[in-house]
Amino acid sequence: MTVLESKLAPKVTPSTENVIVVRGLTKIFKDFWGRPKARAVDNVSFEVKRGEVFGLLGPNGSGKSTTVKMLLGLLFPTKGHIEIFESSPRHVPTKSRIGYLPEESYLYKYLDSDETLDFFGNLFDLPPQERKQRSEQLLEMVGLSKARRRQVGEFSKGMQRRIGLAQALINDPDLVILDEPTSGLDPLGCREVKDLILALAKRGKTVILSSHLLSDVEDVCDRVVIYYGGKIQAIGTLNELLAAPDQVRITAPILPRETLEKVLQVIRKDAAEDKIRIDTPTQNLENYFLNVVNKARAAEAETSGATSGNKVAAYLRGGAEEGAGSKSRILERLSKAEPELAGPAPLVNVTDVQEFQNKKLEQLTKNEEPVPTRTPDQSTEKTKKVELEKANEKLSGLLGKPK
Amino acid sequence: MRRVLAIATLSLRAAIRYRVVLVMAVLLLAAVIILPLVIKDDGTARGFSQIILTYTLTLMTALLGFATLWLSCGILAREIEDAQMQMVVAKPIARWQVWLGKWLGILVLNAILLAVTGAAVYGLTLWRADKLPPKELAILQNEIFVARQSAREELPDFDAMANDIIRERLKSNPMPEGLSLPALRNIVKEQLKSKNSLVPPGFRNQWEIYAGNPAKIKNLPLTIRVKVDPPVPGIETWFQTHWEFGDPNTRNQFQTNLLVPGELAIEFKIPANLVTENGILQIRMDNYSEKAMLFPLEDGLEVLYRIGGFGPNFFRGLVVIFCWLSLLAALGLSAATFLSFPVASFCTIAVLFVCLSTGTLKQIVTEGGIIEVNPNSGFADSPSIINQVAVPVAKALLFTFNLARGFSPIDSLSSGRAVTWGELGRAIFQICILLSGLLAAIGMLIFTRRELATAQK
Numbered sequence: 001m002t003v004l005e006s007k008l009a010p011k012v013t014p015s016t017e018n019v020i021v022v023r024g025l026t027k028i029f030k031d032f033w034g035r036p037k038a039r040a041v042d043n044v045s046f047e048v049k050r051g052e053v054f055g056l057l058g059p060n061g062s063g064k065s066t067t068v069k070m071l072l073g074l075l076f077p078t079k080g081h082i083e084i085f086e087s088s089p090r091h092v093p094t095k096s097r098i099g100y101l102p103e104e105s106y107l108y109k110y111l112d113s114d115e116t117l118d119f120f121g122n123l124f125d126l127p128p129q130e131r132k133q134r135s136e137q138l139l140e141m142v143g144l145s146k147a148r149r150r151q152v153g154e155f156s157k158g159m160q161r162r163i164g165l166a167q168a169l170i171n172d173p174d175l176v177i178l179d180e181p182t183s184g185l186d187p188l189g190c191r192e193v194k195d196l197i198l199a200l201a202k203r204g205k206t207v208i209l210s211s212h213l214l215s216d217v218e219d220v221c222d223r224v225v226i227y228y229g230g231k232i233q234a235i236g237t238l239n240e241l242l243a244a245p246d247q248v249r250i251t252a253p254i255l256p257r258e259t260l261e262k263v264l265q266v267i268r269k270d271a272a273e274d275k276i277r278i279d280t281p282t283q284n285l286e287n288y289f290l291n292v293v294n295k296a297r298a299a300e301a302e303t304s305g306a307t308s309g310n311k312v313a314a315y316l317r318g319g320a321e322e323g324a325g326s327k328s329r330i331l332e333r334l335s336k337a338e339p340e341l342a343g344p345a346p347l348v349n350v351t352d353v354q355e356f357q358n359k360k361l362e363q364l365t366k367n368e369e370p371v372p373t374r375t376p377d378q379s380t381e382k383t384k385k386v387e388l389e390k391a392n393e394k395l396s397g398l399l400g401k402p403k
Numbered sequence: 404m405r406r407v408l409a410i411a412t413l414s415l416r417a418a419i420r421y422r423v424v425l426v427m428a429v430l431l432l433a434a435v436i437i438l439p440l441v442i443k444d445d446g447t448a449r450g451f452s453q454i455i456l457t458y459t460l461t462l463m464t465a466l467l468g469f470a471t472l473w474l475s476c477g478i479l480a481r482e483i484e485d486a487q488m489q490m491v492v493a494k495p496i497a498r499w500q501v502w503l504g505k506w507l508g509i510l511v512l513n514a515i516l517l518a519v520t521g522a523a524v525y526g527l528t529l530w531r532a533d534k535l536p537p538k539e540l541a542i543l544q545n546e547i548f549v550a551r552q553s554a555r556e557e558l559p560d561f562d563a564m565a566n567d568i569i570r571e572r573l574k575s576n577p578m579p580e581g582l583s584l585p586a587l588r589n590i591v592k593e594q595l596k597s598k599n600s601l602v603p604p605g606f607r608n609q610w611e612i613y614a615g616n617p618a619k620i621k622n623l624p625l626t627i628r629v630k631v632d633p634p635v636p637g638i639e640t641w642f643q644t645h646w647e648f649g650d651p652n653t654r655n656q657f658q659t660n661l662l663v664p665g666e667l668a669i670e671f672k673i674p675a676n677l678v679t680e681n682g683i684l685q686i687r688m689d690n691y692s693e694k695a696m697l698f699p700l701e702d703g704l705e706v707l708y709r710i711g712g713f714g715p716n717f718f719r720g721l722v723v724i725f726c727w728l729s730l731l732a733a734l735g736l737s738a739a740t741f742l743s744f745p746v747a748s749f750c751t752i753a754v755l756f757v758c759l760s761t762g763t764l765k766q767i768v769t770e771g772g773i774i775e776v777n778p779n780s781g782f783a784d785s786p787s788i789i790n791q792v793a794v795p796v797a798k799a800l801l802f803t804f805n806l807a808r809g810f811s812p813i814d815s816l817s818s819g820r821a822v823t824w825g826e827l828g829r830a831i832f833q834i835c836i837l838l839s840g841l842l843a844a845i846g847m848l849i850f851t852r853r854e855l856a857t858a859q860k
Contacts, residue, residue: 029857072493074856096495106486108413110420122409123494167490 018083019175019206020048020071025080027066027230040066042230043080048208048223050174053201055217056210058227064210065103067227068179071208072100084175096124099173103180103210105160109153113144113163116152117170124171131170137313138166141196143189157184165193172315176200177208182216194220199312218242406496410504411511414478418512427470431520434466435459436527448542451535455528456547456817463520464724464813467513471728472751475509475735480744488855499847502736506843509732513725521721525714546670550716550821551626551707554684556610558700559599565591585771600703602688602696610686614706617682622675625684626707632697633665640665643691649677650685663696670707710821719822720812726834730807731755733839737846741853758804767797806833 027041041063048054056064069075070082073089087094107116114135121131139145142162147155152163161184168176178197182190197207197220211217217224218238226234234241255263260278267276418424438459444450479502482488492498532543565588579587602608614620627648633640642663649656657673678684684706690696698704734754738747767773772790810830815822 069489069856072489074489074493075854092495092497094495095493098493100490100493102486102489104486106490108417108487110417111413115416119409119413120490120494123406123491123496125405125495171494 017050018047019050019052019085020046020054020208021081021083022046022067022071023081025067025070025082026078027063027070027075028078040230041070041077044227044230044232045080046225046232046235048206050206051201051204052223053197053207053209053221055221055224056208056227057212057214057217057224059212062227063230064212064227065179066230068177068208068210071177072098096171097174099168099171099176101161101164101168101176101178101181103183105152105157105164105184107152107160107164107167110151112151113139113148113166116163117167120167121170126170134170134172134313134315135166137315138169141313141316142166143192158186158189161185162189165196169313169316173205175206175208177210179210180212181209182211182213190216196312200316203316407500407504407507410491410496410501411508414505414508415511417478418474418508423470423474424512424515427466427516428519431463431466431516432523434462435520435524438462439527439531446536446539448535448539448547451532451539451543452547452817455531456524457813459524459527460720460724460813460816463517463524464727467516467520467724467728468731468755469752470516471509471513471731472735472755473748474512475505475732476739476742476747476751477744478509478739479505479736480739480742480747483739483855484743486856492855498851502740502843502847502850505736506729506732509736510725510729513728513732517721517725517728521717525717546626547817547819548713549709549819550711550713551819552615552710552823553628553820554612554614554706555702556612556704559595561592561595562588564595565589568595583771589769589771596700600698600700602690602698604690604693604695607687607689608698609688610704612684612686612704612706613682614678614684614708615682617678617680620675620678620682620708623708624675625673625677626670627673627686628668628670628702628705628707629661629663630668630699630702630704631663631665632699634695634697636666640694641692642694642696644696645689645691647687648673648684650679651687668702707820710823713819716822717816719824719827720816722827723810723812723822723830726810726830727807730834730839730842733842733846737842737849740846740850757800758807761801761804761808764797764801764804767793768801803838806838809833 023045025041025044026039028036029038029040031037044063044067046054056067058064066075070077071084071089073095082089084091085094085097108119111119117135117138118131121134126134136145139148142165144159144162144166147159152160155163161181165178165181168178176197178193181193181197185193194216197209200207201220201222207220209217209221221238223237224235224241225232264276264278439455442454442458444454479488482491488501491501532540532548535543568591569584569587578584582590614625627646631642642665644661644663645658646661647656647658655677657677659671659673661669661671663669686704731751735747735751738751742750771794772787773793774787774789810826812822814820
């Protein structure tokens with residue numbers, strides 16, 4: 001599964017150095033006469049360490065964007081204290097270390113892609129050669145190299161998000177603040193953005209991700225804070241927040257009925273019948289969709305819109321990348337069909353695991369044969385192809401034919 | 404600097420891509436080309452200059468002025484409202500640099516439009532001038548297509564004179580009833596001014612005008628420009644006069660008799676080298692007519708001499724207009740830092756009108772207040788808090804406005820007077836540096852202190 005793959009990729013362990021410190025942050029919006037109108041953020045405190053992917057999660061209007069805007073100095077706190085790289089958010093030189101993608105594409109519609117990146121590069125005082133080089137790499141990365149001369153005003157929302165993302169990275173920032181980065185993006189784009197976030201984190205960059213899409217946050221974040229009504233409702237690492245300590249899941253390839261029965265017998269000794277569940281996992285729509293698109297891409301179908309990003313810009317990959325296993329291939333690797341998804345595997349859910357003895361578990365796994373690497377035979381390949389084509393037709397009907 | 408230039412270039416790009424430049428250029432060119440064709444001049448050199456230079460340059464300044472206000476309000480307020488500004492200020496650029504970049508962008512735009520339109524007016528003027536009758540063309544060449552230095556008599560300090568007179572009179576007489584001291588001072592001052600400019604029938608008036616450095620005006624024929632107001636406006640009046648120029652104690656004098664029309668300025672030449680070694684030209688005039696002559700204090704009598712050509716003078720005149728436009732751009736941008744686009748446009752246009760019509764402010768200063776003005780005396784008799792506040796405020800506003808209004812490049816160009824380098828330097832200092840600087844400081848301060856993420860739609 002992609003998520004698994006991503007999480008297995010070696011990541012830089014977040015350091016103890018604080019990039020962001022927020023203490024008792026409160027924002028009250030007032031009306032013209034200075035009367036309090038809304039308490040958007042209420043006594044919020046958190047820290048973000050270097051190299052962390054930190055998620056701000058919450059429903060619409062919960063105070064995520066207000067927090068982000070205070071972090072950027074676009075709004076001023078009513079109370080509380082913010083430190084970014086040990087400076088105030090309004091300290092201008094500190095901003096050269098920050099990349100920001102707002103929740104909407106607030107771009108200049110009369111500029112084309114190249115001019116947009118050149119303009120923002122100028123604001124970072126980058127020399128012309130460097131601006132040109134980075135622009136080219138970024139446009140390539142976000143899949144807009146064919147639309148470099150088109151005005152941003154003509155772009156679809158997804159394409160605008162892509163160019164917005166490119167401008168946020170033009171300075172090779174140490175801290176990237178992404179407000180709803182996947183809104184308006186197609187599944188392929190979403191995946192690319194998530195991969196990019198992981199690639200950045202791997203290079204020791206700090207990423208703040210604000211989103212109301214749970215999958216975005218779950219896929220990439222180390223730690224999350226959950227907002228509701230301007231207050232922090234929960235904060236912690238995903239493991240801390242999501243682990244169900246009273247359950248265990250075993251995933252295996254298709255097992256003969258007898259083997260399955262044996263396993264269940266062993267389990268029934270320690271868990272009640274109604275707490276055990278066996279099912280066949282299905283692949284999710286995102287992965288399926290990616291398969292279809294990859295297939296179309298392999299057939300070199302023409303598109304007038306954004307193409308899939310090819311690789312993370314070289315200057316963003318940096319030197320650390322090489323040692324850690326080419327991050328530039330992350331997109332390719334992740335968008336390929338993954339072997340364990342090719343066939344369904346039974347899933348066993350066991351509850352009340354407190355009483356489950358480790359010894360027995362070890363024994364159980366030892367008894368199992370090693371999971372074979374699945375090499376689909378011709379007949380399954382054929383069936384899969386037919387199924388894919390059927391589903392592709394359905395999707396085409398739903399989303400429109402690829403241009 | 405790269406950051407400021409990036410903002411300036413962006414503003415220019417916006418103006419070009421949204422076709423503001425094209426529309427403005429077409430509009431301006433149409434105005435300066437079509438207007439003189441529609442309004443026929445009377446075939447005289449002065450009528451020609453009035454239409455070709457005064458009207459077209461005034462129209463050009465007005466169009467550019469309003470466009471500048473509108474554009475400067477829009478270029479910042481719209482970006483704040485549409486939230487593009489959030490993307491910009493999240494980058495390492497100080498907000499004052501954003502303001503400065505926008506201002507520079509508008510200045511470059513104005514410079515381009517002014518250059519194109521100015522060149523059109525200049526070319527058209529020279530082209531149309533060839534069609535005038537030879538006599539009028541000669542007048543045009545001598546009186547308008549030149550840059551002439553103008554010298555006037557230095558006015559006495561009427562305030563000090565009025566104070567002296569009042570002090571003397573109050574020693575022996577009581578204060579007149581129903582009049583305050585400021586009101587009395589104003590009355591005496593007006594009397595002194597009238598006395599200074601009035602020449603009753605059969606009387607002689609004398610002027611001593613510093614014409615300039617004698618070495619510089621040696622062998623240079625001087626032009627005398629006379630403008631007389633009749634006692635009753637609108638009546639066609641002629642005045643029989645006798646003029647003497649030069650030191651009466653020497654033989655180096657020039658005398659002439661002249662029939663001077665009322666309300667219409669005339670010019671005549673006098674020989675060179677009549678000034679004293681201090682550069683003073685002494686002038687005496689006898690009023691032989693039966694009516695009193697009134698020489699306006701500002702431009703009743705002037706001594707003019709050529710100091711340069713029309714081309715450079717025209718250029719300097721345009722630069723003064725450019726200074727005004729830079730001030731309007733600063734006004735618009737500063738208003739846009741805290742007001743929405745429509746409100747900022749409305750407010751700045753209102754400010755412009757107040758600035759252009761300073762009559763009310765002058766009246767407040769002259770009458771000594773706004774309320775309780777005595778209809779008989781025309782002055783505020785009793786001191787009230789409102790009047791005590793209104794007068795200094797009006798004075799301060801007048802002073803401020805006059806820093807920008809104290810230049811008249813269009814008048815100078817259409818009457819052949821020089822817009823000197825000194826005057827140009829003063830315009831740049833007073834308008835571009837002092838006034839625009841003040842507005843810039845206010846605008847930058849507000850822009851730096853305001854929250855930008857609250858204004859978006």
